[in-house]
Amino acid sequence: MSEAISISVTVNGQQLERSVEPRTLLSDFLRYELHLTGTHVGCEHGVCGACTVLVSGEAVRSCLMFAVQAAGKEILTVEGLSGSDGTLHPLQAAFREAHGLQCGFCTPGFLMTLLPFLSENPAPSESAIRKAISGNLCRCTGYQNIVEAAKIAAERVGG
Amino acid sequence: MARRYFGERVRRNEDARLLTGRALFVDDVHLADMLHVAFLRSDFAHARVTAVDATAARSRPGIVAVFTAEDLGSFWQPGPLLVPPPPIEGLVFNPATQVPLARDKVRHVGEPIAMVVAESRYLAEDALSDIVVDLEPLDAVVHLEAALAADAPLVHEELGSNLAAHVIQRKGDYQRARDEADLVLARRLHYDRGASAAIETRGIVAYWDRRAEELTLWDTTQAPIPIRNGLARMLGLLESQVRVVAPFVGGGFGPKIMMFYPEEMLLPWASIRLGRPLKWIEDRQESFYGTTQERGQVHDAEIAVSKDGRILGVRDVFLHDTGAYDPYGLTVPINSQCTLLGPYRVPAYDSEFRAVFTNKPTVTPVRGAGRQHGVFVMERLLDLAAKGLAIDRTEIRKINYLSPEEFPHDHEILFQDSAPLVYDSGNYHPIIEKAEELVGYRQFLDADQPRHRAAGHCVGLGIVSYVEGTGIGPYEGARVTVEPSGQVRVATGVGTQGQGHFTVFAQIVADVLGVDVEEVHVITGDTREFHWGTGTFASRGVVVAGSACYEAAKRVRSKIVELASATLEVAPHDVELSEGRAHAKGAPSRGIDLGELAVRANPLRGAVRPGTEPGLEATAYFGPDRGSTAAGVHAMIVEVDPETAMVEIKRYVVVHDCGKVINPLLVEAQVQGGVAHGIGNAFYEQLVFDDSGQLLNASFMDYLLPTATDVPSVEMGHLETPSPLNPLGVKGVGEAGAIPTGAVFAQAVEDALHDYDLEILEMPLSPNRLFQLMGESTRGKRPTNGGAG
Numbered sequence: 001m002s003e004a005i006s007i008s009v010t011v012n013g014q015q016l017e018r019s020v021e022p023r024t025l026l027s028d029f030l031r032y033e034l035h036l037t038g039t040h041v042g043c044e045h046g047v048c049g050a051c052t053v054l055v056s057g058e059a060v061r062s063c064l065m066f067a068v069q070a071a072g073k074e075i076l077t078v079e080g081l082s083g084s085d086g087t088l089h090p091l092q093a094a095f096r097e098a099h100g101l102q103c104g105f106c107t108p109g110f111l112m113t114l115l116p117f118l119s120e121n122p123a124p125s126e127s128a129i130r131k132a133i134s135g136n137l138c139r140c141t142g143y144q145n146i147v148e149a150a151k152i153a154a155e156r157v158g159g
Numbered sequence: 160m161a162r163r164y165f166g167e168r169v170r171r172n173e174d175a176r177l178l179t180g181r182a183l184f185v186d187d188v189h190l191a192d193m194l195h196v197a198f199l200r201s202d203f204a205h206a207r208v209t210a211v212d213a214t215a216a217r218s219r220p221g222i223v224a225v226f227t228a229e230d231l232g233s234f235w236q237p238g239p240l241l242v243p244p245p246p247i248e249g250l251v252f253n254p255a256t257q258v259p260l261a262r263d264k265v266r267h268v269g270e271p272i273a274m275v276v277a278e279s280r281y282l283a284e285d286a287l288s289d290i291v292v293d294l295e296p297l298d299a300v301v302h303l304e305a306a307l308a309a310d311a312p313l314v315h316e317e318l319g320s321n322l323a324a325h326v327i328q329r330k331g332d333y334q335r336a337r338d339e340a341d342l343v344l345a346r347r348l349h350y351d352r353g354a355s356a357a358i359e360t361r362g363i364v365a366y367w368d369r370r371a372e373e374l375t376l377w378d379t380t381q382a383p384i385p386i387r388n389g390l391a392r393m394l395g396l397l398e399s400q401v402r403v404v405a406p407f408v409g410g411g412f413g414p415k416i417m418m419f420y421p422e423e424m425l426l427p428w429a430s431i432r433l434g435r436p437l438k439w440i441e442d443r444q445e446s447f448y449g450t451t452q453e454r455g456q457v458h459d460a461e462i463a464v465s466k467d468g469r470i471l472g473v474r475d476v477f478l479h480d481t482g483a484y485d486p487y488g489l490t491v492p493i494n495s496q497c498t499l500l501g502p503y504r505v506p507a508y509d510s511e512f513r514a515v516f517t518n519k520p521t522v523t524p525v526r527g528a529g530r531q532h533g534v535f536v537m538e539r540l541l542d543l544a545a546k547g548l549a550i551d552r553t554e555i556r557k558i559n560y561l562s563p564e565e566f567p568h569d570h571e572i573l574f575q576d577s578a579p580l581v582y583d584s585g586n587y588h589p590i591i592e593k594a595e596e597l598v599g600y601r602q603f604l605d606a607d608q609p610r611h612r613a614a615g616h617c618v619g620l621g622i623v624s625y626v627e628g629t630g631i632g633p634y635e636g637a638r639v640t641v642e643p644s645g646q647v648r649v650a651t652g653v654g655t656q657g658q659g660h661f662t663v664f665a666q667i668v669a670d671v672l673g674v675d676v677e678e679v680h681v682i683t684g685d686t687r688e689f690h691w692g693t694g695t696f697a698s699r700g701v702v703v704a705g706s707a708c709y710e711a712a713k714r715v716r717s718k719i720v721e722l723a724s725a726t727l728e729v730a731p732h733d734v735e736l737s738e739g740r741a742h743a744k745g746a747p748s749r750g751i752d753l754g755e756l757a758v759r760a761n762p763l764r765g766a767v768r769p770g771t772e773p774g775l776e777a778t779a780y781f782g783p784d785r786g787s788t789a790a791g792v793h794a795m796i797v798e799v800d801p802e803t804a805m806v807e808i809k810r811y812v813v814v815h816d817c818g819k820v821i822n823p824l825l826v827e828a829q830v831q832g833g834v835a836h837g838i839g840n841a842f843y844e845q846l847v848f849d850d851s852g853q854l855l856n857a858s859f860m861d862y863l864l865p866t867a868t869d870v871p872s873v874e875m876g877h878l879e880t881p882s883p884l885n886p887l888g889v890k891g892v893g894e895a896g897a898i899p900t901g902a903v904f905a906q907a908v909e910d911a912l913h914d915y916d917l918e919i920l921e922m923p924l925s926p927n928r929l930f931q932l933m934g935e936s937t938r939g940k941r942p943t944n945g946g947a948g
Contacts, residue, residue, distance in 0.1 A: 021281075023281065024281075031186070031187075032189070035189065036180070037180065037184070037186070037187035037189075038179065038180015038181070039180070040184070040186075040358075040359070040409070041186070041440075042358040042359065042360070042409075042443070043443040043858075043859045044442055044443055045443065045858060045859065045860065047858070047859035047860055048358055048443075048859055050358055077180070078178075078179065078180040079179065079180045081179070082178075082179050086175075086179070088175065088178060088179070092178040092179065095174070095178055096170055096171065096174040096175070096178060097170065099170070099171065099824050099825065099828050101174060101177055101178065101657075102410075102657030102658070102659070102828060102832060103357075103358075103359070103407070103408065103409045103410045103411075103656050103657025104173075104174075104177030104178070104182060104407065104409070104657065105184065105357075105358045105359040105407075105409025105410060105657075106358045106409075107177055107178060108180055111178070129867075130867040130868050131867075131868060133866075133867045134866040134867050134868045135866075136866075136867075137358060137859070137864050137866065138358065139356055139357055139358050139410050139412070139832075139835075139836065139864065140410055140657050140832045141828060141831065141832050141835070142828075142831035142832040142833075142834055142835030142836075142870050142873070142896075143835065143866075143867040143870050144831050144870070144872045144873065145828055145831070146867070147867065147872075
């Protein structure tokens with residue numbers, strides 16, 4: 001086992017110093033070191049997208065990245081979306097309104113995938129939305145209401 | 160008038176927790192001193208275990224324990240038989256249930272052989288490679304048809320054959336029907352395995368608190384109460400010493416109700432032994448062979464029809480793949496047997512099946528639970544009959560539908576719940592008529608399709624019917640309590656995996672008590688809160704537990720009315736409940752908050768009158784005599800690219816009747832999700848086993864789930880034929896979307912590839928398989944297409 005390495009990361013606006021084993025996945029680091037369990041792990045081989053978080057503003061699969069690779073970077077997880085008073089982010093509110101979630105396990109990954117997509121594509125077409133989320137798997141919803149949620153969010157935020 | 164929530168598109172109470180990442184899933188449970196578990200699993204489908212040596216693994220740093228079958232002592236027992244077979248005359252059933260850790264033999268790839276407990280999951284997985292296992296490979300039983308051959312290798316030697324069950328159910332005289340028929344058609348039809356593929360894999364946290372002498376298990380189960388009861392028995396504890404919590408569960412779809420998975424037996428045992436909390440989270444690869452699967456069947460089916468299209472009889476002889484063990488009894492093949500009859504009048508039915516053991520993961524229900532096969536066989540036979548008799552596809556179905564006055568309709572065979580297969584209610588003609596209208600059936604056949612064909616496009620339509628037996632017993636219960644704050648608490652035993660129980664049950668209770676739906680807090684899946692009931696399966700949550708919530712709420716309402724009547728000095732029938740208050744009819748100001756009444760119902764001084772109970776609380780149970788039968792029609796339009804055999808779904812229409820609808824938003828979403836699952840099962844998902852029983856596509860890279868670009872937006876229509884079997888008039892809907900998808904897909908693709916004259920008699924298809932079928936077609940000719948070729 002190799003020695004732990006000290007890293008400094010900013011997670012949801014908070015700067016943290018931690019020491020991690022080099023082989024620790026970013027997903028495990030977030031979930032078990034920082035107890036940010038909103039980031040879910042569905043496949044651990046980069047297909048399902050449930051573990052998507054933003055690293056320096058880009059959506060990445062935290063199961064395909066080591067925590068040490070995030071050193072010096074800024075990370076946003078689903079816990080960082082809503083306001084400190086618990087107010088839902090407009091994208092989260094849109095998911096509730098459109099019933100864009102059932103079991104809710106894949107949902108954080110969809111939210112974190114859509115967040116940068118909608119900021120880059122403020123008025124996306126339906127097919128663009130579908131392409132944008134085609135790397136995230138959901139077994140419950142059949143996707144339709146996730147697409148609807150994205151449309152609602154785009155109307156409110158983008159435009 | 161109080162606001163009524165029944166029938167409204169109420170947004171979900173549970174969403175805020177799920178959207179912010181605060182909801183608790185099993186893998187989110189974190190306890191001090193927690194250890195982590197990994198399992199060494201068999202790489203072979205069938206082998207004798209000659210030696211297991213864990214010495215090296217045990218001496219690795221960070222490893223706390225390694226357990227093999229030998230270490231389990233008297234705890235090593237085969238698991239219980241979960242569902243005993245129904246009392247069908249002449250039925251043969253050979254039970255062989257799974258064991259906690261393989262001892263003498265492994266019977267499928269992925270069967271656990273050893274359990275490693277370590278300070279971290281990383282360390283536990285490292286140690287797996289230190290365990291030395293000597294396996295002597297045996298020939299594997301993989302193909303259904305070969306399983307019963309005289310020289311087949313035996314999955315369970317002690318049984319003398321691979322026969323797990325043999326069941327015959329008959330009604331009427333099929334031979335006579337056959338003799339009288341104008342047309343008899345026989346075909347062999349195949350349905351193969353898929354994975355349930357919930358995005359959350361299975362997981363367990365077990366914690367034995369030695370001071371409290373209490374075991375707590377957080378488990379991704381659909382049936383926390385039976386798990387508690389079974390564990391208490393296995394571990395020699397009182398039921399009250401075991402608490403099972405199914406917190407938020409990331410999709411169930413059936414396999415999360417297998418009792419008991421080896422891991423569910425082992426973690427509690429090991430936690431007691433080690434005195435520390437243990438966690439095991441299944442990884443995706445393990446899930447592909449450690450979690451149960453469904454759908455291998457081969458049917459030899461025959462239909463006898465009159466020249467005017469009436470079904471005179473059906474004969475079906477099929478093989479059902481039960482995998483390496485059969486703990487779930489005969490639920491799946493009996494569902495196939497019963498659901499085949501569909502919405503039709505079938506005077507003579509002769510159905511026989513053999514369930515066989517194979518060296519593949521165990522089969523238990525997956526969304527649809529065998530109903531798919533029955534629907535596929537019947538709908539395909541009807542399509543062939545329609546073609547043979549030159550009758551329109553929808554017409555032949557209408558000719559054979561049961562009419563509304565024929566209900567309740569007794570099919571004279573037994574269903575999976577051991578009750579007679581009696582449909583409670585139904586009205587089928589309006590369903591297909593609405594589907595025809597929505598999909599534009601005549602317009603498509605008369606105008607659109609000829610135009611597409613003339614342009615060289617392979618566009619086709621499918622339209623099929625199904626019924627689904629839902630909401631079976633035995634019972635569920637609920638406790639409703641008005642708290643001093645005025646908030647209402649509802650506790651019920653069924654676990655929840657995304658169906659929206661926190662909202663639907665709240666709607667039911669809010670209407671009865673006249674409170675805001677967001678003031679009703681539902682607690683499900685925690686045996687400490689409620690410990691009577693069975694679980695979430697067979698599309699029964701709302702039907703059975705929902706009805707129990709309703710009955711309990713009505714009792715609380717009576718208590719409220721009685722107390723309010725005395726407090727407000729108005730006659731009981733003049734008490735109204737609305738906006739969280741009890742008040743005199745027509746005089747909202749003359750009233751009292753429910754919370755205040757709750758305080759008065761539980762006084763600290765004074766006397767409670769004899770015969771009354773403290774508090775505004777009541778518990779009620781509901782058990783239907785039998786299931787309620789939902790029905791529907793699916794229609795789809797597809798375009799097939801003859802160069803690539805890729806199928807594009809242009810439109811998908813579902814008209815369904817699940818009785819009274821409590822929340823259309825949630826019902827539509829269940830259907831949409833079910834259709835997506837069905838599309839996966841029809842065209843993308845197949846578990847591919849080689850001849851040695853090795854699973855070749857155990858990852859999401861190789862096993863394709865449909866994505867947002869594959870699943871269309873489903874257009875829906877609702878009809879409501881209330882069930883007379885429960886006070887709400889509801890029927891289940893959870894599985895409906897997934898059931899007829901294979902049948903409608905096959906018909907639509909055949910229709911699109913009209914020139915090839917295909918008969919699609921197998922599921923799932925894939926672009927590869929369809930391309931192959933097109934190539935094999937005797938009439939195979941590519942439509943002329945402008946500049947192509």
